[in-house]
Amino acid sequence: MFLAEVRAAAAEPEDESTCRILDAALDAYQEFGLRRTTMDDVARKAGIGRATLYRRFPQKDDLVTAVGLREVRRFIAAADIEISKAANAEDRMVEGFVAVVRGLREHRLLNRLLSSEPEAVLPGLTLHGGPVIALARGYLKEKIEEDQRAGFIRDFDAEPLAEMLARLIHSMVLTPEGRIPTRDERQMRAFARTYLVPWLRV
Amino acid sequence: MFLAEVRAAAAEPEDESTCRILDAALDAYQEFGLRRTTMDDVARKAGIGRATLYRRFPQKDDLVTAVGLREVRRFIAAADIEISKAANAEDRMVEGFVAVVRGLREHRLLNRLLSSEPEAVLPGLTLHGGPVIALARGYLKEKIEEDQRAGFIRDFDAEPLAEMLARLIHSMVLTPEGRIPTRDERQMRAFARTYLVPWLRV
Numbered sequence: 001m002f003l004a005e006v007r008a009a010a011a012e013p014e015d016e017s018t019c020r021i022l023d024a025a026l027d028a029y030q031e032f033g034l035r036r037t038t039m040d041d042v043a044r045k046a047g048i049g050r051a052t053l054y055r056r057f058p059q060k061d062d063l064v065t066a067v068g069l070r071e072v073r074r075f076i077a078a079a080d081i082e083i084s085k086a087a088n089a090e091d092r093m094v095e096g097f098v099a100v101v102r103g104l105r106e107h108r109l110l111n112r113l114l115s116s117e118p119e120a121v122l123p124g125l126t127l128h129g130g131p132v133i134a135l136a137r138g139y140l141k142e143k144i145e146e147d148q149r150a151g152f153i154r155d156f157d158a159e160p161l162a163e164m165l166a167r168l169i170h171s172m173v174l175t176p177e178g179r180i181p182t183r184d185e186r187q188m189r190a191f192a193r194t195y196l197v198p199w200l201r202v
Numbered sequence: 203m204f205l206a207e208v209r210a211a212a213a214e215p216e217d218e219s220t221c222r223i224l225d226a227a228l229d230a231y232q233e234f235g236l237r238r239t240t241m242d243d244v245a246r247k248a249g250i251g252r253a254t255l256y257r258r259f260p261q262k263d264d265l266v267t268a269v270g271l272r273e274v275r276r277f278i279a280a281a282d283i284e285i286s287k288a289a290n291a292e293d294r295m296v297e298g299f300v301a302v303v304r305g306l307r308e309h310r311l312l313n314r315l316l317s318s319e320p321e322a323v324l325p326g327l328t329l330h331g332g333p334v335i336a337l338a339r340g341y342l343k344e345k346i347e348e349d350q351r352a353g354f355i356r357d358f359d360a361e362p363l364a365e366m367l368a369r370l371i372h373s374m375v376l377t378p379e380g381r382i383p384t385r386d387e388r389q390m391r392a393f394a395r396t397y398l399v400p401w402l403r404v
Contacts, residue, residue: 123324127316129379
């Protein structure tokens with residue numbers, strides 16, 4: 001469902017005014033949080049009229065979802081650039097892990113909401129988080145299958161492996177505290193090379 | 203901290219009246235949830251006076267923590283029995299995965315609270331969940347190191363592997379929806395054998 005929305009949204013190019021609205025909403029959410037940001041705040045920041053804003057996003061939740069989906073698309077696009085620079089399947093695993101962990105650690109909106117309004121975001125990332133796991137799994141599965149088609153790794157069902165990777169990251173987003181390195185990139189690469197690369201040899 | 207508490211609690215045998223209190227509280231939490239259970243309910247169910255209950259557990263939170271710690275100890279003890287029946291390191295991974303997933307799926311208190319009072323349990327299992335991850339990691343690390351000392355698996359740093367396993371389960375508890383089998387035990391064993399056993403060949 002979420003996956004379909006992301007794909008549909010990705011296929012539909014944003015017009016300039018939608019883009020302005022989403023930029024203004026993202027700014028406001030990062031600054032004031034979801035709860036305290038009103039539709040009026042967003043209209044004012046975007047420099048458009050209330051009527052225009054409500055025509056495009058009839059409810060506050062529609063706007064929150066649209067901003068969230070754009071952040072997910074941007075996140076995946078940024079990680080994809082790092083992954084595509086890697087020379088082989090093993091390096092794609094290592095550089096992908098580093099890019100994703102760094103990207104999540106530095107993600108301003110996600111960290112802002114997790115720390116100031118956990119009650120607003122935790123249910124959607126946990127009990128109702130199936131679509132988020134599915135989205136990450138779908139992306140990772142495609143990446144693994146590309147390397148399988150190219151003959152770089154053996155031909156096995158990539159979906160469970162993709163989901164294990166998605167779930168490792170899922171747990172690290174929700175509970176960063178632990179013994180898997182998340183700050184020192186040299187240590188992160190060493191961890192991924194020792195403990196994650198062997199996953200490709202299913 | 204939590205680990206130390208669990209170990210201290212495990213070292214200290216429960217007297218009969220504490221055991222009666224914890225049984226009564228567990229019953230009440232499973233039936234009415236945390237929020238709606240009062241200290242009076244627990245005293246009545248346990249057949250003891252309020253004064254006795256408050257002497258042992260001065261605050262409601264102390265009682266909740268004590269019940270939670272006992273559930274964790276029981277859970278680990280039950281999983282440990284299944285793991286100890288397995289013939290070799292690979293089977294311990296497979297049977298351990300099946301026992302843990304089944305045990306969590308059937309855990310009445312955990313599932314009750316996740317569905318009826320998520321706001322009461324989610325923060326402790328996510329943003330403040332470091333101690334829970336540490337507890338699971340500590341237990342799994344010991345199990346892996348036993349097999350390393352016995353020469354059944356290679357000698358590598360078991361801690362990151364233990365944490366990856368703990369985090370896979372962590373994500374599956376919080377968001378069961380996904381493509382990793384959790385109900386059909388034949389499928390669960392096949393998944394663990396194909397995708398988790400290779401983790402032991404770090």
